[in-house]
Amino acid sequence: xxxxxxxxIKQLVDAKQRLSGVLTSDxxxxxxxxxxxxxxxxxxxxxxxxxxxxxTSDDDVQDLARGFxxxxxxxPENPGLIPAVTAAAKRLAEAIDSTLIFVPGDVPLITPExxxxxxxxxxxxxxxxxxxxxxxxxxGSNCVACSPPDCIEFGFGEDSFRRHLRLAETRGIAPTVxxxxxxxxxxxxxxxxxxxxxxxxxxxxxxxxxxxxxKSGILERVCPDLLRLEA
Numbered sequence: 001x002x003x004x005x006x007x008x009i010k011q012l013v014d015a016k017q018r019l020s021g022v023l024t025s026d027x028x029x030x031x032x033x034x035x036x037x038x039x040x041x042x043x044x045x046x047x048x049x050x051x052x053x054x055x056t057s058d059d060d061v062q063d064l065a066r067g068f069x070x071x072x073x074x075x076p077e078n079p080g081l082i083p084a085v086t087a088a089a090k091r092l093a094e095a096i097d098s099t100l101i102f103v104p105g106d107v108p109l110i111t112p113e114x115x116x117x118x119x120x121x122x123x124x125x126x127x128x129x130x131x132x133x134x135x136x137x138x139x140g141s142n143c144v145a146c147s148p149p150d151c152i153e154f155g156f157g158e159d160s161f162r163r164h165l166r167l168a169e170t171r172g173i174a175p176t177v178x179x180x181x182x183x184x185x186x187x188x189x190x191x192x193x194x195x196x197x198x199x200x201x202x203x204x205x206x207x208x209x210x211x212x213x214x215k216s217g218i219l220e221r222v223c224p225d226l227l228r229l230e231a
Contacts, residue, residue, distance in 0.1 A: 001123050003099040004092055004149075005043045005115075007065075008055040008084035009036060010075075016106070022190045027218060034208040035187065036061065038108035040068040041208075046112040048119040049101065053092070055084040081156040092149040099123040100149035107142055108209040109182040109199060118178055123147035130168045131176040134161040136184035143183050190222070197223045 014025050015032040023031065043052055052070035056062060062072045073091065076083045085102055092098045099122060103110065118131055128151035133143035141160040146152060152171050155163040168175040187196050197219055200210040213219040 001097045001099060001147075002050045002095060003048060003101060003119060003123070004051040004053050004088075005046075005049050006053050006055065006085060006088040006092075006100055006102050007036075007039060007043070007070075007105055008075075008081055008088075008102075009058060009061045009065075009105045010056070010079075011058045012036075012060050013058075016188065018188050019190060019193060022193065022222065023218065027216060030212055030216070031187075031209070031218070032106065033060070033064070034212040035108040036064065036105040037208040039103060039105050039110055040065065040070065042110045042112050042115060043103060044068045046115040046119075048116055053088055055088055082154050085154050085156070086150075089146065089149040089154070097123075098149055099145065099147040101143065101145040102141075103143055103183075104186060106186045106188070107183050108187070108196070108207055109185055109203070109205075111182050111205075114180045114182045117180060118143060118145055128152075128171065128173050129176075130164075130173045131178060132161065132164055132168075133178050133180050133183045135186060136181065138162075140186065142186055143180075193218075194222050 012029050012033050016028045019028050043049055053073055054065035054070045055073045055075055057075045065072055073088060076087045089100055092100050122129060122145055129147045130152055131145040132141055135142050138161055139159055141156060141164050152167050155167050165175050185196060187193055197213055200207055
């Protein structure tokens with residue numbers, strides 16, 4: 001059994017536009033790059049993941065991914081998360097005994113241990129398997145594992161968690177739901193950024209994202225009380 005982590009990344013430049021009210025374009029680009037780096041670290045270290053496949057057409061992301069030993073696949077002509085993961089699943093499904101685990105690039109709290117929770121024993125059944133880690137608000141799908149990789153139709157987007165449960169059930173697959181705080185927080189809004197900063201500070205983990213928030217002065221702007229407590 002070969003398990004491949006699929007990480008679709010659009011563009012670093014002008015990423016996370018919903019944060020434009022609190023961060024400049026350059027800050028958003030650098031923050032997103034740091035988050036992607038943290039995700040790649042966790043995926044690379046996880047002993048249950050054999051390969052990393054980054055789907056992107058961004059040259060900087062390609063260079064970053066290859067630095068972690070990842071393979072790179074160009075985005076399909078039809079842009080978007082669903083086409084990207086679907087194309088990766090189709091490619092991986094050509095191999096026998098293959099498992100796909102989708103991980104977004106904006107969940108910097110993710111740890112190798114989180115991934116082990118999702119993948120432990122996964123893919124050992126001869127029947128199709130599907131596991132999903134929902135966003136903390138039970139809206140999005142922040143991680144999905146599929147064996148075989150194309151066992152379901154993907155339905156990312158608004159309210160995708162419930163949509164994926166229905167899509168799995170239409171294929172006769174009983175989905176497994178695993179809630180993990182480290183994967184549950186994806187960063188899209190200023191409120192997410194504030195929560196991320198506090199969780200990174202409290203966890204004490206050495207993360208590229210926290211280092212950037214601290215050195216850039218963003219941490220002081222979004223969570224000034226944390227630095228006052230430290231002082």
